[in-house]
Amino acid sequence: MTVESEHRNHTLVVTVENKAGVLARVASLFARRAFNIKSLAVAPTDDEGLSRISIVVDGASAPLEQVVNQLNKLINVVHIQDLQPGHAVERELMLVTVTVEPDHRDDIVEKLDRAGGKVMSVGIDAMMLSLVGAPDRIDAFEDFLRPYGILDLQRTGRVALANLDEPID
Amino acid sequence: MKLDGGQALIRSLELEGVEVMFGLPGGAILPVYDPIIDSSIRHILVRHEQGAGHMAEGYAHATGRPGVAMVTSGPAATNIVTPLCDAYLDSVPMVVITGQVPTGSIGTDAFQECDTTGMTSGITKHNFLVTEAQDIPRTIKEAFHIATTGRPGPVLVDIPKDIVDPRSPNSAMEWSDDVEMDLPGYQPDTSVDPAAIQAAVALMQAAERPVLYIGGGILKARAAEVLRELAELTGFHVVTTLMARGAFPDSHELCLGMPGMHGNFTAVTAMQESDLLIALGSRFDDRVTGRLDGFAVDAKIIHVDIDPAELGKVRRPDVAIQGDCRVAIEAMVELLRVQGVGEADRHAWRSRISGWQERFPLTYEPSVPGEALKPQFVIEKLRDATPDDTIVASGVGQHQMWASQYWTFDHPYTWINSGGLGTMGFSIPAAIGAKAGCPDKTVWAIDGDGCFQMTAQELVTATVENIPIKVALLNNSYLGMVRQWQDMFYDERHSEVFLSKDVPDYKGWAEAMGCFALRVDDPDEVEDAIAQANEVNDRPVVIDFRTEAREKVYPMVASGTTNSDLLVHPSQEDQPR
Numbered sequence: 245m246t247v248e249s250e251h252r253n254h255t256l257v258v259t260v261e262n263k264a265g266v267l268a269r270v271a272s273l274f275a276r277r278a279f280n281i282k283s284l285a286v287a288p289t290d291d292e293g294l295s296r297i298s299i300v301v302d303g304a305s306a307p308l309e310q311v312v313n314q315l316n317k318l319i320n321v322v323h324i325q326d327l328q329p330g331h332a333v334e335r336e337l338m339l340v341t342v343t344v345e346p347d348h349r350d351d352i353v354e355k356l357d358r359a360g361g362k363v364m365s366v367g368i369d370a371m372m373l374s375l376v377g378a379p380d381r382i383d384a385f386e387d388f389l390r391p392y393g394i395l396d397l398q399r400t401g402r403v404a405l406a407n408l409d410e411p412i413d
Numbered sequence: 414m415k416l417d418g419g420q421a422l423i424r425s426l427e428l429e430g431v432e433v434m435f436g437l438p439g440g441a442i443l444p445v446y447d448p449i450i451d452s453s454i455r456h457i458l459v460r461h462e463q464g465a466g467h468m469a470e471g472y473a474h475a476t477g478r479p480g481v482a483m484v485t486s487g488p489a490a491t492n493i494v495t496p497l498c499d500a501y502l503d504s505v506p507m508v509v510i511t512g513q514v515p516t517g518s519i520g521t522d523a524f525q526e527c528d529t530t531g532m533t534s535g536i537t538k539h540n541f542l543v544t545e546a547q548d549i550p551r552t553i554k555e556a557f558h559i560a561t562t563g564r565p566g567p568v569l570v571d572i573p574k575d576i577v578d579p580r581s582p583n584s585a586m587e588w589s590d591d592v593e594m595d596l597p598g599y600q601p602d603t604s605v606d607p608a609a610i611q612a613a614v615a616l617m618q619a620a621e622r623p624v625l626y627i628g629g630g631i632l633k634a635r636a637a638e639v640l641r642e643l644a645e646l647t648g649f650h651v652v653t654t655l656m657a658r659g660a661f662p663d664s665h666e667l668c669l670g671m672p673g674m675h676g677n678f679t680a681v682t683a684m685q686e687s688d689l690l691i692a693l694g695s696r697f698d699d700r701v702t703g704r705l706d707g708f709a710v711d712a713k714i715i716h717v718d719i720d721p722a723e724l725g726k727v728r729r730p731d732v733a734i735q736g737d738c739r740v741a742i743e744a745m746v747e748l749l750r751v752q753g754v755g756e757a758d759r760h761a762w763r764s765r766i767s768g769w770q771e772r773f774p775l776t777y778e779p780s781v782p783g784e785a786l787k788p789q790f791v792i793e794k795l796r797d798a799t800p801d802d803t804i805v806a807s808g809v810g811q812h813q814m815w816a817s818q819y820w821t822f823d824h825p826y827t828w829i830n831s832g833g834l835g836t837m838g839f840s841i842p843a844a845i846g847a848k849a850g851c852p853d854k855t856v857w858a859i860d861g862d863g864c865f866q867m868t869a870q871e872l873v874t875a876t877v878e879n880i881p882i883k884v885a886l887l888n889n890s891y892l893g894m895v896r897q898w899q900d901m902f903y904d905e906r907h908s909e910v911f912l913s914k915d916v917p918d919y920k921g922w923a924e925a926m927g928c929f930a931l932r933v934d935d936p937d938e939v940e941d942a943i944a945q946a947n948e949v950n951d952r953p954v955v956i957d958f959r960t961e962a963r964e965k966v967y968p969m970v971a972s973g974t975t976n977s978d979l980l981v982h983p984s985q986e987d988q989p990r
Contacts, residue, residue, distance in 0.1 A: 261598060264542070269534050276535050313722035319539040319559060322598040 283401035343393035418546035419577035425553035439485025441512030466496020471846025487525030502833025538566030563601025605736035618755025620689035629656030630694015636739035659822035678773035707975030808864030838867030876927030923955035
């Protein structure tokens with residue numbers, strides 16, 4: 245992912261009522277209005293009546309203002325926070341199983357250590373790793389692993405909170 | 414007080430002030446139909462659920478109160494999808510109640526089960542699947558609140574059978590007169606930003622070629638009177654879109670009529686040449702703008718809308734005002750009274766406008782005795798022989814455009830049509846709904862033969878329920894608007910647009926449905942037929958006017974062209990623009 249395209253991506257943190265079918269309403273609104281979702285993460289909040297949907301929107305697919313305004317029309321959407329690129333802490337978790345001959349394990353583990361990741365499981369010719377980080381760091385680590393042979397990979401989609409020195413709208 | 418869910422539902426509707434509802438019972442909704450027997454609400458039994466939905470829309474358009482329809486699950490819910498979408502696109506306040514299979518059967522593909530809330534989430538302002546009888550009163554209150562506030566729209570409430578069926582323990586509930594709504598994500602904002610009003614007024618004071626571009630939002634905001642104040646105070650000309658016909662009187666000297674694909678030349682051209690468009694409750698629909706990159710290129714834009722998502726959706730405004738149109742216009746008027754309407758010289762603009770009006774009036778070749786009727790002629794005769802505040806409901810197609818063009822709408826809430834969705838078959842059920850809500854007014858449906866065949870069965874409803882509407886059927890044996898496009902853009906190759914010269918026998922069909930019916934072939938018979946129709950008030954009336962199929966709607970902005978390329982009537986082609 246280039247820097248330029250990363251800057252088009254906005255993270256919307258959408259607080260919704262924790263009710264049946266709300267995620268479907270949000271997802272179908274994106275589909276119907278032809279807005280592209282780059283990543284999506286849904287989880288409960290500290291208030292059991294509310295859930296939080298973190299959506300990374302491709303700002304090139306539609307004006308962000310229109311995405312926000314249309315989302316706001318959903319009755320179950322309580323609040324929307326637009327986290328500007330570079331003004332929020334963004335994290336993503338990757339689990340990845342990579343083919344690796346015993347000779348190469350040290351290279352990978354060393355690099356993983358430096359990135360703050362963990363080895364979760366070790367097989368005869370494969371390892372499962374976990375890494376939490378900013379999405380671009382996860383991308384970079386994925387690129388690094390690819391030549392070894394990725395057997396399986398799962399990313400959570402990004403979650404985010406505004407920087408503490410940023411005013412919350 | 415202990416009630417069952419069905420009783421609670423009907424009582425909740427009564428508390429919302431519902432006087433009339435439109436519907437058709439069936440398995441899943443059956444328990445709710447029992448308490449209707451004891452209710453003050455008048456239930457009108459339709460012949461098809463689509464009819465119930467359009468009747469509720471017609472009722473809402475005419476009265477300003479939310480229309481209510483109730484139908485069963487499955488195929489009934491799918492049949493009412495079209496009216497829901499129609500109401501969504503035209504911002505019509507409506508509450509639709511659908512039956513659903515019992516809560517324990519949801520998701521099992523039970524008989525007459527369909528995912529009604531899933532299916533309608535994109536075409537309703539909101540919908541609810543109620544799973545507890547105790548939640549019914551709150552949900553109904555929320556449904557009416559959502560349907561009627563902010564930008565109005567349709568709300569659907571899906572009710573599983575077990576929570577309303579007294580034979581199921583799940584239907585037990587404790588009635589309370591105090592129910593609180595719980596809508597943390599819904600706070601429509603009707604107030605307007607004074608700074609934005611000031612900025613708008615400054616643009617208005619400086620404008621030399623201003624046009625007030627009025628949409629259906631003016632009617633929803635009950636703002637027709639204050640709009641007239643604004644127009645008269647400023648002397649700015651007014652165009653009323655298809656959804657706003659009647660919001661400003663057609664016979665007013667500042668009214669330029671309808672803009673858009675089949676708008677008056679002057680309305681279209683004034684917008685196109687304007688230096689300031691004041692969009693009030695309008696949404697820059699593609700039928701109004703034509704090709705967008707060539708639309709009113711010199712115009713600055715003031716856009717007032719209650720829905721923030723409309724501001725900048727199509728055309729970026731110079732001044733965006735989110736809020737209620739009536740509140741915004743009142744604030745503009747107040748400021749303009751204090752500050753004056755500006756020193757800008759608008760004389761040249763006014764004379765250009767009157768020049769266009771003189772050179773490009775709406776026109777057609779008159780009817781010749783002995784030949785087929787001109788549809789425009791029929792509408793003019795009908796207009797002249799009916800009360801000033803007659804409600805006109807139209808279907809979709811050529812007849813709709815001619816009705817909008819040739820009628821004189823001098824009162825708000827007298828024109829009812831399907832603008833956004835363009836639903837053929839809309840007029841007869843919408844007219845029935847309007848008449849049910851306004852029994853003292855004359856209601857004419859102006860319909861085409863293609864449309865008539867889609868929903869004519871509701872004339873049975875009109876007869877049986879004693880709702881005496883009148884139908885002017887402009888019958889040219891064709892799907893006329895499609896034929897017009899084939900004539901103009903497909904080398905007159907007519908593909909699947911000819912219906913039939915003789916079948917059905919509309920007079921016989923209408924009589925079979927209990928209507929008084931006439932057939933008119935000759936221009937000389939038109940006035941007499943309308944006079945006869947006006948005499949009949951104890952049952953519906955249908956007049957089958959046999960009209961000329963070659964007639965085209967002019968002016969026309971062809972698809973993909975700009976409003977500057979407006980095609981005028983052939984007799985006006987040599988006029989200088």
